Amino acid sequence: QVQLQESGPGLVKPSGTLSLTCAVSGGSISNNYLWTWVRQPPGKGLEWIGEIFHSGRTTYNPSLKSRVTISVDKSKNQFSLKLTSVTAADTALYYCAAHRGETPGPLDDWGQGTLVTVSS
Amino acid sequence: EIVLTQSPGTLSLSPGERATLSCRASPSVPGNYVAWYQHKPGQAPRLLIYGASTRITGIPDRFSGSGSGADFTLTISRLEPEDFAVYYCQHYAGSPRSFGQGTKLEIK
Numbered sequence: 001q002v003q004l005q006e007s008g009p010g011l012v013k014p015s016g017t018l019s020l021t022c023a024v025s026g027g028s029i030s031n032n033y034l035w036t037w038v039r040q041p042p043g044k045g046l047e048w049i050g051e052i053f054h055s056g057r058t059t060y061n062p063s064l065k066s067r068v069t070i071s072v073d074k075s076k077n078q079f080s081l082k083l084t085s086v087t088a089a090d091t092a093l094y095y096c097a098a099h100r101g102e103t104p105g106p107l108d109d110w111g112q113g114t115l116v117t118v119s120s
Numbered sequence: 121e122i123v124l125t126q127s128p129g130t131l132s133l134s135p136g137e138r139a140t141l142s143c144r145a146s147p148s149v150p151g152n153y154v155a156w157y158q159h160k161p162g163q164a165p166r167l168l169i170y171g172a173s174t175r176i177t178g179i180p181d182r183f184s185g186s187g188s189g190a191d192f193t194l195t196i197s198r199l200e201p202e203d204f205a206v207y208y209c210q211h212y213a214g215s216p217r218s219f220g221q222g223t224k225l226e227i228k
Contacts, residue, residue, distance in 0.1 A: 046157075046165070046208055046219040061216040062121075095164065104212040106155035108176075110164035 002027035004096045004111035012090075012118050018083040022096030022111060029072055030054045034099040035079045036107060037070060039092040047092075052079060053102055086118045122149060122211050126220035132228040139196040141223045143209035148189040153213040156185055156194045159222075160205045168207075169194065201227075 008020035022035070029035070037049040050060035052070045060068050069082040083090060093115050097107040127142045143154065152172040157165040167176050169185035172192055182197040196203055204227050209220040 045221045046159075046210075048210070048217045048219065051217075059215050063216070097165075099212075104153070104214075104217060106167050106170040106210070106212060107157075107165070108167055110166075112164055 001100075001109050002031070002033070002098055004098060004109060006094060006096050006111045006114040008114060008116070010115060010117060012086055012116060013120055014087055014118055016086055016118075018081070018086050018090060018116055018118070020081045020094055020096075020114065020116070021078050022080070023076075023078045024098075025077075029074055029077045029079060031100075032102040034102065034104065035070075035072065036097045036099065037081045038095045038097055038107070040095070040113075041089070041092045049081065049083075051099075051104075059104075088118050090116070091118045092116060121216065122147060122213060122218060124209055124211060124218060124220035126207075126209060126223045128223060129221070130224045130226060132226050133199055134228045135199050135201055137199050139194075139199055139203070139225055141194040141196075141207055141225070143187075143192040143194070143220050145190045145192070145211060149192075149211045149213045151213060152188050152192075153211055154185075154187070154192050155210045155212065156183075157208045157210065158203075158205045159208060165208065196225075199225075 003025045005023045034051045036051040067084045093113045095113045096111045098109045099105040154172045156169040159165040173185045
């Protein structure tokens with residue numbers, strides 16, 4: 001199994017861009033895994049944001065698609081999330097996760113999560 | 121888009137009792153591509169079951185998954201103190217790979 005660690009600013013201003021990184025250890029970002037972002041607003045359930053394969057193939061949640069970009073950085077063995085035009089509704093605990101396969105499947109490995117607050 | 125509805129929202133039981141958690145899908149989930157996760161405060165979610173009924177290695181056999189099509193169930197045969205948590209179902213049969221809203225299993 002791989003270990004995943006999220007990092008990024010904990011506070012983002014409204015209308016700004018949320019940027020997070022997930023460092024992968026114990027394996028390569030070029031493994032045939034689907035690298036995924038999931039979030040959990042305070043007091044609410046889990047929301048699937050999207051995923052990326054090391055080839056760059058992405059799938060996004062249609063509800064967020066116009067604002068989301070997920071990318072891979074092979075040189076740093078990490079993948080990233082960018083969410084533009086954020087509002088208070090984007091305040092959440094953001095998790096990176098991985099499915100050990102190149103076709104859709106369950107999320108086998110998870111990071112501990114990082115809290116992002118959208119506020120001025 | 122497949123929507124998953126979990127019930128009940130909260131389940132209050134005592135250690136040693138049996139827990140039955142429901143996850144209903146609309147429309148049905150092809151291929152029974154449903155997973156179950158356990159989530160405790162301050163921890164990452166943990167994958168328990170995939171393919172509706174296949175238990176992950178290392179997960180105690182008191183956890184079992186069943187169902188097909190539109191109705192899925194997670195059963196915990198005899199609750200241990202460490203089992204009290206929030207449980208989510210998720211489908212991976214298309215996009216978005218949505219989660220149910222969760223069932224909170226609390227100590228009675």
